[in-house]
Amino acid sequence: MRLSIIGFLAVGAIAAPAGHVLHEKREFLSANWQKKHAIESRALMPMRIGLTQQNLDQGHDLLMDVSDHTSPNYGKHYTPEEIADIFAPSQNSVDAVTAWLTSAGIARDRISQSWNRQWIQFDALAHEAEDLLKTKYHVYEHTEFGTGNIACDEYHVPAHIQEHVDYITPGIKLFATKPKSTGRDGLQKRTFGVTGKAPVLPPLMKPLPQPLASLKALSLDLICGVAIIPECISAMYNITKATKAAPNNKLGIFEALGDVYSQEDLNLFFATLASNIPQGTHPELRAIDGATAPNPVLTAGPESDLDFEISYPIIYPQGxxxxxxxxxxxxxxxxxxxxxxxxxxxxxxxxxxxxxxxxTGNDPKLDPSYPHNVPGGYKGNLQCGKYKPTNVISISYGGQEPDLPAYYQKRQCNEFLKLGMQGISVLIASGDSGVSGRPVTGDNGCLGPNMTVFNPGLSLKPFPPS
Structure with a gap:
């Protein structure tokens, strides 16, 4: 479903009610949805008005001010509370929207603001909401899942209010929740990548040209021409041996999609190629939403193994x-x-x-939800703020930018910006195809009928280094 937020009415568009302008309009209804019937006028609806945040246009400059070593504010990172204050909607926006609501007959004691200051909240009868937004609400039904939504085709706000409003719910968006699976029948181990319109592809792997023992007998120059061992990385990047470890400066590594390291693999790697690292050395597990690790060696994930086999020789004795x-x-x-x-x-x-x-929050169409009430699923609530982020976080997963909606990725980009302002460095791997999407058809990974349109990878975001 394609959505558009319209700031001004185009020539030839349907005229808005006097004093109001079109704020959002659905351009067409997906074949997956059917418009059923108008909502009953006395139905009570929870209304939420998302307020426009301030200072997002200054985010890059604020980040550079604490990240550029030539800046007098270099290293003076922001606290989470300071970041919340910087980007929170202005009091002017809160006052303007509240004044509009009260002037339209919504009593002040019915109106509240969310704890994060991003929402104005109130309950309204359907006819009140329709009069407020100059619209009509209907019940929509998803043809495959049978789930229902209350939504409208378009809605309007006063012209002087529009700059203060991001979007309003119920509005034009339609959310379909897939039925939960009831068991593990037919589950299949997935490999590396982000699911999307393109198939998920495994990591590119090939066997060594000769036994490892024979390779290790060669000079480092010859070894590094056919295989990468810790000494190759140290030589290429001029990395000296680490000697210190700070308990609050561990390297964070993100893993998902069923790719889980094996301790047996790490032990074998340490014994063979990094003998200075003791057997049993392992990462601290911060399991998110019921995740588990490590795995037995037969179900080990090659990408997870590789992430730790590359990083440990660089950072050890750091954890x-x-x-x-x-x-x-x-x-x-x-x-x-x-x-x-x-x-x-x-x-x-x-x-x-x-x-x-x-x-707002996770996208019910795109993200796994919790509690996950199936055998083996995590029955707890979505974990919010469960862990403190490490100062540096490495992400070695990729995908293609066209696979996800722009609004979804822009919201994530804002979060990477805010993490950077706190002094948290998120490093995203560019992948086997550099900063472009991985070739699926053709030989260059490009898009379009002539394969000439650049296809950026997910790592090509403005703020995380790639």
Whole structure:
């Protein structure tokens, strides 16, 4: 479903009621939805008005001010509370929207503001809401799942209010929740990548050209020409041996999609190629939404193993933290197109209810939801702010930018910006195809009928280094 937020009426558009302008309009109704009947005029509806945040246009400059070593404010990072204040809707927006509501007959004692200051909330009878927004509400039914939504085709707000309003619910968006699976029948182990319109592809792997023992007998130059061992990485990047460890400066590593490290694999790697690292060395597990780790060696994830086999020789004796995300049932059969949201929820509780670009919190169409009431599922609530983020977080997962809606990715970009302002560095791997999407058809990964349109990868966001 394509949505558009319209600031001014185009020439030839239907005239808005006097004093009001069109704020949102659905351009067409998806074939998956049927418009059933008008909502009863006395039906009570919870109304939520998402307020426009302030200072997002200054976010890049604020980040650079504390990140550029030539800045006098270098290293003077913001606290989560300071960030909330910087980007919270202005009091002017709160006052303007509240004044509009009271002038329209919504009593002041019916109006409240959410704890994160991003929402104005009140309950209204359907006819009150329709009069307020100059619209008509209907019940819509999803043709496949049978779920219902209350929504409208378009709505209007006073012209002087529009700049203060991001979006309003119930509004034009339609959410369909997929029926929950009742068991694990037919589950299949998934490999590396983000699900989406393109198929999920496994990591590119090939065997060594000769036994490892023979390779190790060669000079380092010859070894690094055919295989990468810890000494190769140290030589290429001029990395000296680490000697110190700070307990509050562990390296964070994100893992998901059923790719889970094996301790047996790490032990074998340490014994063979990093003998200075003791057997049994392992990351601290910060399990998100019921995730588990490690796995037995027969079900080990090659990407997770590789992440720790590359990082430990660089940072040891510094420790690491594993942010394994989502319960085993979801990970084994990840059918959602969304990615990263549950992880971001867990390290920043405010992100669970963060409103931007017509989206609040996780997207029920794109993200796994909790409680997950199936055998083996995580029965707890979505974990919000469960863990403190590490100072550096490495993400070695990728996908293609066209696979996810722009509003979904822009909301995540804002979160990466805010993490950076707190001094948290999130590093996202560019992947086997650089900063472009991985080739699925053709040989260059591009889009369009002539395969000439650049297809950016998910790592090509403005704020996380790639």
């Amino acid at each position: 690491s933290v594993l942010f394994q995300t989502d319960d085993d049932v979801y990970q084994a059969n990840y059918t959602y197109e969304g990615f990263f949201n549950n992880f971001l929820d867990a390290i920043d509780g405010s992100y669970c209810s963060y409103s931007a670009y017509g989206e």
